[in-house]
Amino acid sequence: MFQLYALTLIYLVIGASLLLIDEYGGRYLLLIRLSHTFEQHKFSYVVLSLVGFLITLLKIFFPISPGPPLLGDLFPSVCSMMIALYGIYKMIRGQESQIPDQRSRNLLLRREEMFQKTGTLMEQYKRNLGYICLVSASLHFLFPSAVLL
Numbered sequence: 546m547f548q549l550y551a552l553t554l555i556y557l558v559i560g561a562s563l564l565l566i567d568e569y570g571g572r573y574l575l576l577i578r579l580s581h582t583f584e585q586h587k588f589s590y591v592v593l594s595l596v597g598f599l600i601t602l603l604k605i606f607f608p609i610s611p612g613p614p615l616l617g618d619l620f621p622s623v624c625s626m627m628i629a630l631y632g633i634y635k636m637i638r639g640q641e642s643q644i645p646d647q648r649s650r651n652l653l654l655r656r657e658e659m660f661q662k663t664g665t666l667m668e669q670y671k672r673n674l675g676y677i678c679l680v681s682a683s684l685h686f687l688f689p690s691a692v693l694l
Contacts (some may be wrong), residue, residue, distance in 0.1 A: 560628030564675030596627025
């Protein structure tokens with residue numbers, strides 16, 4: 546299970562850095578390069594989301610050893626789910642800009658109205674979500690046996 550632990554830490558740090566690009570992109574060029582890579586390769590958002598959902602399921606059902614058998618690592622699981630949902634939102638938002646017809650764009654917007662509200666909320670509080678994910682990764686790294694944090 547050490548592999549899942551390391552994968553979770555790496556995923557949370559990458560996700561937090563994607564969420565904190567607007568805040569620290571001017572200071573750290575690595576964040577701008579990461580953002581550019583994700584914007585150039587739209588398939589990377591699909592991979593980000595799939596890995597996030599997989600990590601969430603694995604963390605819920607297979608927590609680190611001293612944890613309870615179900616929902617052992619709740620906080621890292623919730624953070625990885627938020628990052629996965631953010632990846633789906635960014636992927637759909639990128640597809641909307643590629644639809645040339647206004648009528649088709651309106652149909653797509655009506656069909657996914659609830660998802661858009663969630664995505665707008667995530668864009669609004671993106672910085673706070675990034676800090677939460679970074680704190681989760683730090684706590685998960687420093688205290689791996691502290692469950693339900």
